[in-house]
Amino acid sequence: MGISFFSPLGASEGRGGRQHSLAARILLHIFDKPSAERLLVKKSAQPSSEKADWMRSCLELADSPKDSCLPNPRVGALILHRNKVISKAFHAGPGKAHAEALAIQRARSKGFRKFSEASLYINLEPCCHLNKRTPPCLPLVLDCQFKEIFIAHPDPNPQVAGRSIRALRRSGAKVEVGLLKEEAEDLNQAFLKNQQEGMPLVRLKAAMSFDGRWACPNGESKWISGERSRALVHHWRAKSQFIGIGYESLKRDGSRLNARLGRRSKPKNILVFGGPKRLGKNLPVIKANGMDRVHQIPSGVDLRKSLQTLYKEKGVCEIFLEGGPRLATSFLEADLVDHWMIFYGRGLIGGSARYTIGADWALKSPQESIKFQPQRVELLGSDVFVEGKLHVYRSRTK
Ligand SMILES: NC(=O)c1ccc[n+]([C@@H]2O[C@H](COP(=O)([O-])OP(=O)(O)OC[C@H]3O[C@@H](n4cnc5c(N)ncnc54)[C@H](OP(=O)(O)O)[C@@H]3O)[C@@H](O)[C@H]2O)c1
Structure with a gap:
């Protein structure tokens, strides 16, 4: 493991308890806290809630393929019921099953039926377009009637671009978009650039x-x-x-x-x-x-x-x-x-x-x-x- 030099002034956990990085300690010695903060390279504020932790697991899943997934994005999906993971899946690349479809299929094959009491975590908006090898995921997700759905960011593909999010909300599902957005976008930088430029x-x-x-x-x-x-x-x-x-x-x-x-x-x-x-x-x-x-x-x-x-x-x-x-x-x-x-x-x-x-x-x-x-x-x-x-x-x- 490497050492992160630019830990934020919020400090990191060291052997002797919570510690500031060397750079942070020096800057705090010279300047007041707001000025020192300005001078340090700051990481974005990382939400540290239970929801953010689940989304982080979802991003780790998404990043698990050792090879490229392009032209497709890296996607992970988690289904939770009463804070227990029912199923998880990731997309392994073009032509392979999409993460949310696979997670739903795995939950069903275990005999799980209580989707209306469950949460779905996914780092990218589900797809809703037809002109591709795999079927769209939106109908499957709608059919489950999840209690709540967490999506890190919308799919910029013009054929999706918020359509699935709107359809899920219209169906009455509670949909939260934007959890760990920045990290999720970093994971799919290439896919986002391809779609946008x-x-x-x-x-x-x-x-x-x-x-x-x-x-x-x-x-x-x-x-x-x-x-x-x-x-x-x-x-x-x-x-x-x-x-x-x-x-x-x-x-x-x-x-x-x-x-x-x-x-x-x-x-x-x-x-x-x-x-x-x-x-x-x-x-x-x-x-x-x-x-x-x-x-x-x-x-x-x-x-x-x-x-x-x-x-x-x-x-x-x-x-x-x-x-x-x-x-x-x-x-x-x-x-x-x-x-x-x-x-x-x-x-x-x-x-x-x-x-x-x-x-x-x-x-x-x-x-x-x-x-x-x-x-x-x-x-x-x-x-x-x-x-x-x-x-x-x-x-x-x-
Ligand atoms: N330390 C490292 O990470 C690292 C990595 C790689 C290489 N190296 C070292 O770098 C040295 C070689 O570097 P170098 O700078 O001499 O050459 P280079 O960058 O490896 O190669 C230059 C080649 O790129 C082509 N090129 C440049 N601009 C282009 C463009 N716009 N479109 C198409 N082709 C383009 C050139 O073609 P034209 O000449 O026909 O224009 C030339 O054949 C070696 O000693 C190698 O060991 C070190």
Whole structure:
């Protein structure tokens, strides 16, 4: 387990009882409490009620598939009767049963019939549209006449968009929407971006030396980060729908880019940016994942248009972008990165800035920089892992 540096001033449970984080203690020593709070990176206020705890279990269920569920969202469902779990289920991906349908079916197969005294927890509004492989869940949920239904957030799919919530309310059910909304939206960031913008979500992963280098001046980058960080990368590869990589990195590192979790090694869908017209069949990435899983995007394309086409025509909903720095820079310049995952190794590399983000940028002041909003900071062995959203995009002067 990593250490969360930016615990809110509300303090965390430590060995010696309730403790403030080091940062919080220092700030409280210097400033009054309101000013210290302003200076700390605050997590959103997390409701800590029984209902929120049930919804949290629902989100954990939703997140249990080890592979991507896209183009479908991650959904978990819980049925409770007198505070006891009657059944639970999660959606395992396209073509598979929806979480609430499965939870209802499991409850029924146990002989449970008292749905009108039961509560349903689900992180996404039930579906009500027909043009898909699985039947809509709304009729099933209506038929159960649950006493109460908790939904983390509405489904932005224009074919649903609050229709199911309204239908459930019209039926007389007590429906509460918005419990742990922020956490639930984070879980389905890619699905939400797909529905709202018709684009894939891009997560940029980088392993950097403590001074921001992706590789030594000779291009060697094995290994800037430690074993724990690399294990987390494999976990994220497994969960992601597509992996993106620049040709130079592929050529230099001979990466396989499959997801190696314990003994299991799973092929992935790969997008290679740039490189020669035809990729050599002997590239490790092709051997490990198969020729038909590796797609190439020629250099010099308009990246934004190209991602829109990849979404519409090839169903690319999410890209876990593994670099290198030139490709990452292209994505940042086109304002296409949604989420950062940076592993800072403990070494200082120095030398030229060739293998850094924006090696050619010439900012005139820090105010012009691209900013990101850290959401999580953890120690992974001796690496520092920082994760967050891209916050503000500003064009830079070359
Ligand atoms: N530490 C890490 O996490 C990490 C991760 C990956 C790689 N690396 C290191 O990074 C180094 C390689 O990085 P690099 O910066 O030289 O190259 P790179 O980013 O791996 O690859 C650049 C490639 O991306 C293509 N490209 C860039 N913008 C594009 C666009 N808009 N559309 C399509 N293709 C585009 C380029 O094509 P054109 O040249 O044809 O424009 C080029 O082939 C290696 O030393 C590797 O070890 C480190």
